[in-house]
Amino acid sequence: MPEPAIVATGLSRHFGNLVAVDHVDLRVDAGQFFGFLGPNGAGKSTTIRMMTGLLAPSSGRVELLGLDLEANATEVKRQIGVVPEGLALFDRLTASEYLNFVGQMYGLDRATAAQRTEELLDFMDLADRRKTLIVDYSHGMKKKLALAAAVIHGPRILFLDEPFEGVDAIAAGTLKAMLHNMTARGATIFLTSHVLEIVERLCSHLAIIHKGRIIAQGSLDELRAGVAAAAHVDGGAVTPDQKLTLEEIFLAIVGQEGVQRKSEEELSWLR
């Protein structure tokens, strides 16, 4: 059995009376490309923030690479890379300065940080803008820079919160190839995205969170089979050998009926 890279047990987070994440149990094995899906406000970003040490859980625990996050925060953080929702950039540094800074914050020596900075800037097509302040970057360029910063120390686990949002198709292709390379070399990637086609193409395993709870988890085929089985029990039209897309699976699990009913019956005053 493969070693688990990420284990969340009973992870919960309350904001006042709102339960944003409710007893989430997750296991992601080393080397997996894991997709974490859910509708808006389902608790994806909150879960990622708790898994990366940006937010304290109200209850539950997170283990990364066998180490408890809370008890071994520094050691765990050395092993992970994160592209958070807000990108975490220092906008008055240049791209080159920022990557050097991040590399050194992760304990790389100066020469290694500088060498990797150059490689990453070149790889991300930011080399000719290395002296530009980050504040003057476009959103897509910031995204690429944030991704470069997340990998500069060679993390064993990479958390990506909507990494492809705002990135052009060519850059997205390059990034996807890089991420595939990472998993091939044993790194684990935990990704959230609303672009289900990308998730379907990249991820070997998935979890779907809805209203703070994990409502489905497994490989794409396992989820497909689960949906088909549920449809069969309910007398639906889906057959076990039917190749459902991730979008169809997602809507089936999260609630397609609701979508249809809303689109047909509600807001009738809209032209």
Added chain:
Amino acid sequence: MAEVGNLPGPARQLWLVVAVRWQIFRNGMRSSSEAVHAIGSVAVGLFYTLLALGGSAIVGLGSFVIAQTRNWTVLALLLWGIFLVWHLAPVMVSAMNPGFDGRNLLRFPMRFSTFFALNIAYGIADPFAVAGILWHAAMCVGVSIARPDLFWWAALALGVSAIMNLLFNRLIFSWLERILAKRLVREIVTSFFVLLFVGLQFSGAILRREGPAVRRALSDSAGVWSVLPPALAGTAIERAAERDSLVALRTVGLLAIYSVAFAAFYAIRIRAQFTGEDLSESAAPARQSPAAKRIAAASPVRGAPVSRASILGSEILSAPVAAIFIKELRYFYRNSMLMMNMFLPLIFIAFFILPTSMQRGQRAPSFFSRFGGDFAYPAAVAYIAMLMMNFCPNNLAYEGRGIERLYLAPVKFRDVMLGKNLFHGALLALEAVFALVLVSVMGHLPSAVIILATWSALLFSALVDLAAGNWLSLQFPRRFEFGVRRQRPSGLTSIISFGIFFAKMLVIAGAAYLCVWLVGLWLLPVAYIALAAAALAAYRLILEGTTRQAILQRDAILEQLSR
């Protein structure tokens, strides 16, 4: 098919905006940190209230005396004073940018007249505008009590004057906003204003030297400045007092024409905003990737060699502390406000010294002679410490969203704070050395005991400030934007910092008194070194606690700095 709603009237829309601002404020109170900040803001608000009410009393009394003595020229000068405070104080004290961006409202179906009125209404919300209006009212009261027959004239002229000032202020700030939209220009103009402010400090010395000439020039140019808008209300009242109603009316009419002109120019600016002018700094477009790179060659993941070697080439600083130090240095020289903080103390010290050199022929009692020569250096260093440590109590202010990186990185906040403190300390030490050179060149080199005592007192003072600053920065963080002056730390931070400053001064002065008067000057460095040692212990205690404090305050810090 449903019909779209009827467009609400301007009054209704104005009220809706007021209501939504109130809701935003009230919802902000749900967060305990915002509630704490609000307590501090009340204290700051009290200051402005005192300024407005105290100023009103002075202006009212002054106007009463002016009206009784018929010294109407002074009334015009008083109006000039109010004019300068109204328009310059917000620039100097707090603002380089208007606080309200009305363009947020453009998504709504709003008439231009409503949009214009809203922008004017926001002008009244400025503390100095409130003070200016109150001072105009007080002037009217003062004049009317002394001369009841002038009540209607005073009310009319001063009312129009207040409107003129309000419109002028909005006009100036809207154009400033336009000019300062670009970051580089904004920082250059900010620096210019700071230098102008410094320059004004020398006006006393220049007036002492050139006083008669300045008075003569003012008198000679009375014909010019008395017909300029700020003085017109005074001129109108003066003419009315001399029963010259026609000229008084014409003067008020001229003031009204100025007001209409300002309103018209302001409307041009607002019209541009209303039609969708975008003042934001244009972001660079994403460059098209020429071709997909060879992935294998460029893949960055090659293990994680970790080194603790310092980029500053010593084993004293760990790599993260050194990285923070370098980052602070880069942020420092890219931030005009921080740079000014470095140069201002030295300019001010020169300012203290300059009056002596400006005296012709005779040496008036100077800064040096007043402080007995040797004590010029401690006084200069105290001044430097006071100005330079301004940023300590909010030392995360410029991190922005980068604060998340500090939380994500495998570093303790102790190291982050240490890096920042070392940079701040290095700047302070550099300034102390510069001041020593300045004082020595313009006066004389202080004795070794004084230098040692000064440096040890500075060490004590800096350690106290840094320790308190670290705690306050994590406890009450506030986000600042680069090159923007309209930003203050939490009100509570200001109050606590003020208390710490006085306590520190009391200790330093008390130690000086006890040592010098009871034992001898030689004991002073020893006493301050002992105090610095105690402060170092406290500093280390607080520094070690910052990692835990940062974790406990994580939600509040991330919310405040990266939102």
